[in-house]
Amino acid sequence: MKDKIAIKVDDLTVAYNFKPVLWDVDLSIPEGVLMAIVGPNGAGKSTLIKAMLDIVKPIAGTIEIFGKPYKKQYKEVAYVPQKGSVDWDFPTTALDVVLMGTYGSLGWIKRPGKTEKKEALEALEKVGMLEFRSRQISQLSGGQQQRVFLARALVQKASIYIMDEPFQGVDATTEKAIINILKELRKSGKTVVVVHHDLQTVPEYFDWVTFLNVKKIATGSVKDIFNDDNLTKTYGINYKVSLLQ
Amino acid sequence: MSVQEYFSLVFSDYTLRTITLGTAILGIVCGMLGSFAVLRKQSLLGDAISHAALPGIVIAFLITGAKTSNTLLIGALISGLIGTFWISGIIKKTHLKSDTALGLILSLFFGFGMLLLTFVQKMPDAQQAGLDKYLFGQAATLVESDVWLMAVVMGISLLVLIIFWKEFKVLHFDPDYSKSLGINTKLLDVLITTLIVMAIVIGLQTVGVVLMSAMLLAPAAAARQWTNNLGIMVFLASLFGALSGIFGTAISATSNNLPTGPVIVLIAAAIVVISFVFSPGRGILFREIRHWKNRNDLQLHKTLYFMFEIAKTHNDISHPHKIKILNNFQGYTRNSLKNLEDRAYITVDGPMWSLTQKGYDKAMNLYNQQDNTHD
Numbered sequence: 245m246k247d248k249i250a251i252k253v254d255d256l257t258v259a260y261n262f263k264p265v266l267w268d269v270d271l272s273i274p275e276g277v278l279m280a281i282v283g284p285n286g287a288g289k290s291t292l293i294k295a296m297l298d299i300v301k302p303i304a305g306t307i308e309i310f311g312k313p314y315k316k317q318y319k320e321v322a323y324v325p326q327k328g329s330v331d332w333d334f335p336t337t338a339l340d341v342v343l344m345g346t347y348g349s350l351g352w353i354k355r356p357g358k359t360e361k362k363e364a365l366e367a368l369e370k371v372g373m374l375e376f377r378s379r380q381i382s383q384l385s386g387g388q389q390q391r392v393f394l395a396r397a398l399v400q401k402a403s404i405y406i407m408d409e410p411f412q413g414v415d416a417t418t419e420k421a422i423i424n425i426l427k428e429l430r431k432s433g434k435t436v437v438v439v440h441h442d443l444q445t446v447p448e449y450f451d452w453v454t455f456l457n458v459k460k461i462a463t464g465s466v467k468d469i470f471n472d473d474n475l476t477k478t479y480g481i482n483y484k485v486s487l488l489q
Numbered sequence: 490m491s492v493q494e495y496f497s498l499v500f501s502d503y504t505l506r507t508i509t510l511g512t513a514i515l516g517i518v519c520g521m522l523g524s525f526a527v528l529r530k531q532s533l534l535g536d537a538i539s540h541a542a543l544p545g546i547v548i549a550f551l552i553t554g555a556k557t558s559n560t561l562l563i564g565a566l567i568s569g570l571i572g573t574f575w576i577s578g579i580i581k582k583t584h585l586k587s588d589t590a591l592g593l594i595l596s597l598f599f600g601f602g603m604l605l606l607t608f609v610q611k612m613p614d615a616q617q618a619g620l621d622k623y624l625f626g627q628a629a630t631l632v633e634s635d636v637w638l639m640a641v642v643m644g645i646s647l648l649v650l651i652i653f654w655k656e657f658k659v660l661h662f663d664p665d666y667s668k669s670l671g672i673n674t675k676l677l678d679v680l681i682t683t684l685i686v687m688a689i690v691i692g693l694q695t696v697g698v699v700l701m702s703a704m705l706l707a708p709a710a711a712a713r714q715w716t717n718n719l720g721i722m723v724f725l726a727s728l729f730g731a732l733s734g735i736f737g738t739a740i741s742a743t744s745n746n747l748p749t750g751p752v753i754v755l756i757a758a759a760i761v762v763i764s765f766v767f768s769p770g771r772g773i774l775f776r777e778i779r780h781w782k783n784r785n786d787l788q789l790h791k792t793l794y795f796m797f798e799i800a801k802t803h804n805d806i807s808h809p810h811k812i813k814i815l816n817n818f819q820g821y822t823r824n825s826l827k828n829l830e831d832r833a834y835i836t837v838d839g840p841m842w843s844l845t846q847k848g849y850d851k852a853m854n855l856y857n858q859q860d861n862t863h864d
Contacts, residue, residue: 334662335721
């Protein structure tokens with residue numbers, strides 16, 4: 245593992261209406277890992293990545309992306325929000341959504357041109373959605389919508405990919421396709437952070453893991469820290485790795 | 490005057506031309522910006538803003554004593570903006586839901602506006618007469634300078650939408666994602682909201698406080714039915730807005746005692762109804778037709794499949810069978826038999842039917858599809 249830190253979170257505290265959602269979280273994510281953030285419902289997983297992306301303003305603490313604040317590094321980061329966070333009846337097509345991934349690097353007034361379109365089509369092909377490019381997005385299945393979101397992040401050509409439950413409500417084929425792409429990204433040296441719900445697949449999919457339940461419980465390589473002790477500390481009941489299988 | 494006469498006069502008569510141009514431009518601005526109000530699920534915001542503008546109009550009159558529309562509209566703009574920012578403040582700072590905040594500000598400002606209006610109208614001199622026209626609007630009072638103001642607002646809106654087109658698109662589809670792209674979403678929010686407030690304010694004189702939000706929403710809601718492309722939607726909404734303005738003015742000008750504002754709104758509403766029923770992709774009519782056709786096809790396929798099961802017991806698939814044996818099969822009717830014959834899936838000869846090669850292939854395909862869904 246390389247020593248370079250991709251994302252560094254220091255003393256992060258976030259609260260909604262005085263109720264702390266994240267409490268004093270310290271976290272260093274090394275470059276080149278494929279990391280799962282796991283924890284029970286309401287553990288603050290989504291909030292943590294939204295704070296990393298400067299979408300949620302923390303009460304205290306700092307976040308650095310390759311040593312600089314997010315505002316200066318947004319081109320290095322691609323975000324895949326939860327599929328349920330948008331209205332899929334928006335008047336637009338699959339290709340158009342993927343093109344949105346190029347908006348950050350285009351200046352004002354400039355529209356996506358031939359180069360951008362070519363990149364978007366390549367990304368759609370990579371996620372197996374090329375033939376659906378002209379579909380209105382509400383006509384896509386849940387798994388297809390998730391692939392479109394992934395393709396949109398891919399065209400950003402970022403170094404860090406942050407995803408909020410990309411496997412939620414998708415079919416088995418899509419799950420496989422997505423995880424293969426994520427593993428490919430890691431192979432090419434990218435850092436991938438995924439909010440994940442299915443504990444059973446953590447050892448198979450990821451090499452790095454963070455346990456979170458308002459506070460950070462543990463973070464490190466799956467080999468070292470994905471054990472009964474940390475599962476129990478995070479989920480509060482007597483969890484055992486052996487029971488997951 | 491008939492509608493035809495109206496359209497022949499519209500280019501020569503100064504008053505008619507001014508009013509028609511004014512309502513058409515107003516329709517364009519409202520359609521353009523209303524599309525975004527609808528997409529950001531803030532349909533009610535327009536209603537709150539227009540009602541919130543009323544006290545501003547009366548206060549502007551009380552302070553300046555002037556009744557020129559520009560002065561009063563500045564008052565409307567200021568109080569509309571205050572109402573808008575109070576609404577977003579309430580949503581952000583309290584636990585109240587947005588519909589509650591909208592309702593609260595709407596009734597508070599409108600109530601205060603009505604109070605002031607009543608007070609002003611009881612004042613001894615006749616100066617104040619006509620302020621109440623802002624409740625339902627009075628297009629006949631439009632003069633050239635009002636139309637110029639509308640044109641300027643249209644120009645500004647168009648310019649802003651062209652410059653920030655892709656930013657507005659991604660902001661309205663996926664706000665969190667647009668933040669992650671480094672887009673200044675706060676600035677864009679303020680920009681689009683300010684434009685919407687301006688659109689409402691310039692419409693108050695024509696359509697009035699009470700009905701103004703319909704001008705904003707109706708063309709956009711109708712346009713959404715016809716397209717799945719944001720650009721086309723905005724264009725269609727502008728077109729529908731302009732048509733409502735022009736025809737509303739024409740109808741109210743040709744028959745006495747019909748107020749322009751409400752007629753414009755009714756035309757817009759008629760366009761909405763037509764769009765909801767007749768649009769090919771999302772309209773109720775075509776959906777029902779598709780539904781009915783699917784059910785019919787399904788019935789037919791069931792019969793065809795039943796025949797296939799019988800036919801495949803023979804070496805020759807076109808071996809004739811008695812029609813009678815179908816009688817026990819539910820879904821079989823004379824009509825469905827005729828339908829199958831029309832599609833060349835079977836041939837009928839007296840009391841016998843036989844499957845054609847085409848019918849055999851079709852049924853075979855149905856069989857395969859059924860098989861696929863099972864695994």
